Amino acid sequence: MKVTIYDIAKEAGVSIATVSKVINRGGRISEKTRNKVIKIMDELNYQPSVVASALTGKQTYTLGLLLPDLANPFFAEIARSIEDRAQEMGFNVVICSTDNSLDKEERYISLLKQKSVDGIIIATGVRNDALLKELVRQKLPVALIARDMPAVAVDIVLVDDFQGGYLATSYLIQNGHKQIAVIAEDTEVMSSKERIRGYRHALEEAGIPFNPELVRISDFSVKSGKIAAGELLQGLKACTAVFACNDLLAIGTIQAAREMKLSIPDDLSVVGFDNTILATIVDPPLTTIAQPIQDMGAQVVNMILRHINGGHTMNQRMVLPPELVIRSSVSRPRK
Amino acid sequence: MKVTIYDIAKEAGVSIATVSKVINRGGRISEKTRNKVIKIMDELNYQPSVVASALTGKQTYTLGLLLPDLANPFFAEIARSIEDRAQEMGFNVVICSTDNSLDKEERYISLLKQKSVDGIIIATGVRNDALLKELVRQKLPVALIARDMPAVAVDIVLVDDFQGGYLATSYLIQNGHKQIAVIAEDTEVMSSKERIRGYRHALEEAGIPFNPELVRISDFSVKSGKIAAGELLQGLKACTAVFACNDLLAIGTIQAAREMKLSIPDDLSVVGFDNTILATIVDPPLTTIAQPIQDMGAQVVNMILRHINGGHTMNQRMVLPPELVIRSSVSRPRK
DNA sequence: CTGAAAGCGCTAACAG
């Protein structure tokens, strides 16, 4: 059988309370007994049961992570960065791909609660703040990453989406483009809204009139990006550049362009968003707006741990700057 | 406070034992009391504590998943497929990226054991079977996915790597290639060995002599694929095709070729392995050997759950067939 | 069919 605290206590000739104290480095214990206990512990290869300790009100050292789809490189990278930091802090993370389905979100959250995770990090769209608010009400530590949700009081880490949209668009403008389209994944989502707002701001600043025909909505996948871009390019020969609100969509538009025998960047410039591994792999390499994924991941777990340990600190909102990564998918428009 | 089984019992005017029985659909309970209890349970929004139940010897409904790197698209897709099946079966999965570091593997395994996960799925290289054997000895259910380890008695799901190497190489041969190089990620790993064996078998079958100069080792990343391919192409102008043992390496090869002004597939044909999303995104789209990732994921969790529930069934070894996915990175060699 | 009671492994007062 598994070795328990009783085995250690008996073997060491002390009480379980003593053993518990040396485990938790609490209470006053003589060097002597402490050493003896420690010795026995690793002689017997003892590993305290987190389950038992959790039952007495301690932590489970487990975090839940809700995201739309682990197979999406952006979220895989986010997950990895979170996992890394969590691991450093002695936490594990359980992954929950929701496919943006409210149903799955609910089921996962319910499961996570039953398992008494110490906190939940959310990277999903969470359409209805109701779910979220409920979590907050129940005092379950929650933190959002890469998703805004102004109406709810939780910790948040995200990139400055407005700034990102602005950077992307400005860069295109600097390169001489005037007919610039946007493809966004969904206008419901705050980040899309903000990126588009940044886009419009750049346009405005440059005195370029905003043309609603040039903004397209799709969901997020290469395929739908391709479709959206196809429609766009079909209708408007005039457009010389597109700002795709994520790399997947950017790649879709590259593919659509290629199918229409448009060369990139000569016939069409495109800039993406996220700077996932995909951006380095497409041809041409994608100029894109980088999110500081490593940093964001580390920060959310810092935040949520602070919340878990420290109690109710104020809800933080950390907005990190995006960065333009120039590769080869943008050039000056053809005359 | 959180509502417990006592609250339900009191409210329903029964004992906690009765409540427990209705939760576990065990024991004989009258329809009447059962319904009453159920009603109260969801009136009070009761959710049984997995932690408490686990302490009494029940399951934690949690699986550990060890893999090299979640940010690697292949493993992200594996993880996703495992997560999906696990979720269907009421299990959660905690992700552990080991970076193939023995150290991390050990730490993660230790953590997972402390948390009493019901089983561990391993997709990591696990160099030393010692760790693995220890797990088996401790009767912790273990299953391997996409990793062979003939020396240890555990459940295994993998693709027929030999067949995959054979398919890839044969296809190249059919297309008229004779000077075919291989880039593998590491010859220590069984799957690489097998793929190379398949490669050699195809060569042999076609009466093409095996040239050791044409096999290169690298680790697995686009960058190292690029380096390996660069060296290869530098030295041997003769080679007209390369079989890269995974998509990342294939992409590295494509990039190296491009840098040397070689056109793909005209100057150099390449076929990859895995059929990750990357294969659809590179230019040209990569002809590659597909692993049935969905299926593999579903099968490992089936296996490990059988092990968890059914006790010690025989160790299964499931070898799934790979499939050649033809895209555009292969053509006949230039005359 | 239902309930009382003894744990599961550990923590946290409270005594000594």
Next chain:
DNA sequence: CTGTTAGCGCTTTCAG
């Protein structure tokens, strides 16, 4: 400094 003891929330005999 160390031990006793009462739980944590749930499962599981064993009586009734």
